[in-house]
Amino acid sequence: MDTDSLTEPVLNLHRVSRSFTGESGDVYVLKDINLSINQGDFVMVTGPSGSGKSTLLHVLSLLLHPSTGEVEFLGRSLSKASEADLGRIRAQHLGIVFQHYGLLGRRSALENVKFRFRYLADFLGDANSSSVEALRSVGLEGVKDRPARLLSGGEKQRVAIARAVAAKPQLVVADEPTGNLDHTSALVVMEVLAELNRAGYTLIMVTHNTDLLHFASRHLTLTNGMLQEMQN
Amino acid sequence: MLMIVTRIVSALSDLYEGLRSHPGRYTLACLVVAIGVAALSILMAVSSALQLRVDEITNEFGADVVAVMRDNALTGRQPGLSTDHARLLQVNFQKLVTAPLRTFKANALGSREPVTIIATSEDLIDIRRWRITEGRGLDSADMRSHSRVLVVSEPQSRVAGWRTGMVVILDEVPFRIAGVISVDPIDGLPSQEHQENGERFAIIPWTVVPFWHSLANSSRLDLDEILIRAINPDITEKLANNIGRLLAQPGVGAGSVSIVTARKLVANISQLKSVILIAVGAITLMCLLLGAASLTSLMVLNVRERITEIGLRLALGATRRQIAALFIMESVVVTLTAGLVGMVVAIIVSGWMNQWIPLHLELEPSSLIMPPVFALLLGMVSSWWPARAAAGIAPAEAMRVD
Numbered sequence: 323m324d325t326d327s328l329t330e331p332v333l334n335l336h337r338v339s340r341s342f343t344g345e346s347g348d349v350y351v352l353k354d355i356n357l358s359i360n361q362g363d364f365v366m367v368t369g370p371s372g373s374g375k376s377t378l379l380h381v382l383s384l385l386l387h388p389s390t391g392e393v394e395f396l397g398r399s400l401s402k403a404s405e406a407d408l409g410r411i412r413a414q415h416l417g418i419v420f421q422h423y424g425l426l427g428r429r430s431a432l433e434n435v436k437f438r439f440r441y442l443a444d445f446l447g448d449a450n451s452s453s454v455e456a457l458r459s460v461g462l463e464g465v466k467d468r469p470a471r472l473l474s475g476g477e478k479q480r481v482a483i484a485r486a487v488a489a490k491p492q493l494v495v496a497d498e499p500t501g502n503l504d505h506t507s508a509l510v511v512m513e514v515l516a517e518l519n520r521a522g523y524t525l526i527m528v529t530h531n532t533d534l535l536h537f538a539s540r541h542l543t544l545t546n547g548m549l550q551e552m553q554n
Numbered sequence: 555m556l557m558i559v560t561r562i563v564s565a566l567s568d569l570y571e572g573l574r575s576h577p578g579r580y581t582l583a584c585l586v587v588a589i590g591v592a593a594l595s596i597l598m599a600v601s602s603a604l605q606l607r608v609d610e611i612t613n614e615f616g617a618d619v620v621a622v623m624r625d626n627a628l629t630g631r632q633p634g635l636s637t638d639h640a641r642l643l644q645v646n647f648q649k650l651v652t653a654p655l656r657t658f659k660a661n662a663l664g665s666r667e668p669v670t671i672i673a674t675s676e677d678l679i680d681i682r683r684w685r686i687t688e689g690r691g692l693d694s695a696d697m698r699s700h701s702r703v704l705v706v707s708e709p710q711s712r713v714a715g716w717r718t719g720m721v722v723i724l725d726e727v728p729f730r731i732a733g734v735i736s737v738d739p740i741d742g743l744p745s746q747e748h749q750e751n752g753e754r755f756a757i758i759p760w761t762v763v764p765f766w767h768s769l770a771n772s773s774r775l776d777l778d779e780i781l782i783r784a785i786n787p788d789i790t791e792k793l794a795n796n797i798g799r800l801l802a803q804p805g806v807g808a809g810s811v812s813i814v815t816a817r818k819l820v821a822n823i824s825q826l827k828s829v830i831l832i833a834v835g836a837i838t839l840m841c842l843l844l845g846a847a848s849l850t851s852l853m854v855l856n857v858r859e860r861i862t863e864i865g866l867r868l869a870l871g872a873t874r875r876q877i878a879a880l881f882i883m884e885s886v887v888v889t890l891t892a893g894l895v896g897m898v899v900a901i902i903v904s905g906w907m908n909q910w911i912p913l914h915l916e917l918e919p920s921s922l923i924m925p926p927v928f929a930l931l932l933g934m935v936s937s938w939w940p941a942r943a944a945a946g947i948a949p950a951e952a953m954r955v956d
């Protein structure tokens with residue numbers, strides 16, 4: 323990581339809206355959102371179900387184009403970026419924890435984490451040891467050879483987190499990464515994320531668990547597609 | 555280097571994971587395509603065997619040769635075609651070369667098997683385009699003086715050890731070997747009868763037969779056929795008609811004969827060929843279409859079941875092309891396997907068919923390579939649409955699927 327970029331925003335949303343075409347016309351799920359995520363931020367997003375949190379995270383992880391507005395990643399406007407460019411940025415700089423994990427059921431926990439490197443052409447480290455390390459950091463070293471479909475919900479969630487952080491990405495985007503964990507496991511996972519954050523990584527996550535808010539440096543709420551920064 | 559290996563390994567593991575999701579169905583689709591491919595191979599082999607037969611006939615028979623054949627050659631000997639008719643044709647078509655033919659067996663002293671003897675004239679070698687490789691052929695002096703000479707085919711010379719200048723005793727009469735002829739077709743087409751005895755024979759002047767054998771009386775020999783060579787292949791049909799008219803005249807007494815040209819024979823085979831091609835072709839086409847259809851539906855199912863995986867791959871930086879390639883590769887592996895299985899089946903079946911049908915099936919490189927290539931294309935075509943659908947999946951939506 324470049325020290326000059328410490329103050330530079332990793333990600334910038336400028337007047338971003340996102341609508342979906344439904345039966346009764348276009349429905350706006352995200353409305354005129356301005357957001358700047360800086361290097362080293364640990365952002366938590368809360369909000370009621372259906373308020374657009376996952377949609378926001380999809381936009382932030384460059385999986386979904388905004389209907390209007392602009393997304394900037396590391397100072398570069400992505401309005402005109404090709405799909406291949408976006409894919410490359412995701413592979414190189416983003417770690418994504420999906421709400422439904424997105425694990426490959428037949429493959430082992432370790433293989434799932436290693437899958438992170440499948441399309442990462444120029445990873446300098448050793449994919450295998452990075453993956454084992456990531457699994458260890460979420461406390462799953464012992465089940466690394468078990469097929470993902472046989473893991474418990476909480477274990478699956480932790481494998482998903484391990485996969486997101488294995489390549490040490492610039493920005494980790496996590497959709498309810500502790501949603502299926504008991505309190506103790508949730509704290510373990512939060513410690514992993516906090517540790518990453520302390521090491522300089524930028525994180526943004528959605529959670530319903532307000533007990534975890536103290537881990538974050540910023541707290542945003544999303545209500546009806548409108549984003550609001552909470553002051554603590 | 556290491557990276558390429560890693561890539562190949564991960565691509566292979568993707569393939570393996572994909573294929574083992576529906577082993578039964580993939581095997582079934584593979585089998586259907588394999589049958590189609592085998593049928594295609596055999597179809598091509600049959601087609602080329604028939605073509606070979608056509609070429610052989612044209613070549614051995616001679617495109618410019620008209621044959622007058624005794625119809626009852628198989629059923630028994632009735633008075634009919636004889637050397638008198640050969641003379642009649644010679645007189646009427648003076649510019650053309652004519653050769654009478656009578657084939658029979660004679661016992662050779664010191665040889666266990668009887669030898670096939672063709673009693674003919676000096677022109678047969680010329681008409682048949684045989685090559686003299688040793689000594690000389692028959693000549694008109696042999697005919698005039700009833701010489702007891704024979705000219706042997708190379709296979710006969712090789713098997714019996716008969717060389718030019720030797721004297722052999724045939725049915726108790728000595729014959730001198732005047733020469734050896736090569737019966738290989740001129741353009742080197744492999745003849746299917748090579749290994750068999752069909753190419754082992756000796757020719758003698760027919761005029762010697764009345765002085766040697768009970769087959770003939772003083773000046774006449776019953777014939778199996780008369781060969782006449784036209785000036786060029788284009789007029790063989792016309793010549794055949796003229797010969798037919800001449801022999802049908804009252805008082806000629808040629809008996810019942812068929813007047814055959816290479817073109818007529820070829821026409822018969824071509825007809826057979828198209829019947830076979832249509833029948834086997836229909837089966838082939840059905841198998842391949844069925845295989846392709848089942849593969850397509852399998853791939854559609856496959857894509858539908860793996861939406862999350864596709865979304866994940868896209869999220870992790872896969873390009874749409876890589877997603878499409880994933881599914882096309884899977885399908886191609888199935889059809890290529892089918893291609894290989896089909897090839898093996900074709901080899902086995904054609905070997906088995908060779909024992910039962912009067913046609914020598916040889917799987918040429920082209921009829922072995924074409925079907926797997928075709929299978930490859932089939933794999934690509936049948937997965938094209940599902941692969942495109944997979945490549946078009948929106949990652950954000952895919953990741954919403956539980």
Ligand SMILES: Nc1ncnc2c1ncn2[C@@H]1O[C@H](COP(=O)(O)OP(=O)(O)OP(=O)(O)O)[C@@H](O)[C@H]1O
Pocket residue numbers: 342343344351369370371372373374375376377378421951
């Ligand atoms: N592709 C789509 N087409 C139509 N509607 C969509 C689409 N994606 C999301 N939505 C709608 O957008 C709204 C916001 O969905 P989203 O998943 O972002 O909510 P959320 O805040 O993450 O909810 P939860 O807390 O339950 O996960 C929902 O009403 C959802 O139905």
Ligand SMILES: [Mg+2]
Pocket residue numbers: 375376377421497
């Ligand atoms: Mg959500």
